[in-house]
Amino acid sequence: MRTLIWFNSAETEAWVCSECGWVFRPLGPPVGRTLEEMKENFEGQREKEFAAHDCAKHRKTKSQRR
Numbered sequence: 577m578r579t580l581i582w583f584n585s586a587e588t589e590a591w592v593c594s595e596c597g598w599v600f601r602p603l604g605p606p607v608g609r610t611l612e613e614m615k616e617n618f619e620g621q622r623e624k625e626f627a628a629h630d631c632a633k634h635r636k637t638k639s640q641r642r
């Protein structure tokens with residue numbers, strides 16, 4: 577089962593898929609009137625994008641080996 581993992585290195589930090597290496601890229605700065613709201617919007621967007629992406633497709637375009 578694929579999961580969303582927090583990838584952190586010297587060059588980059590991002591949410592990635594554990595299965596195919598798909599990277600979540602926010603469409604813009606977080607929106608909301610409060611920090612809590614921004615966080616919720618960000619997480620909502622992240623979950624939606626993650627659920628929508630296709631692991632098989634990403635594996636094909638990215639010949640990544642572990």
Ligand SMILES: [Zn+2]
Binds near residue numbers: 595631632
């Ligand atoms: Zn994936």
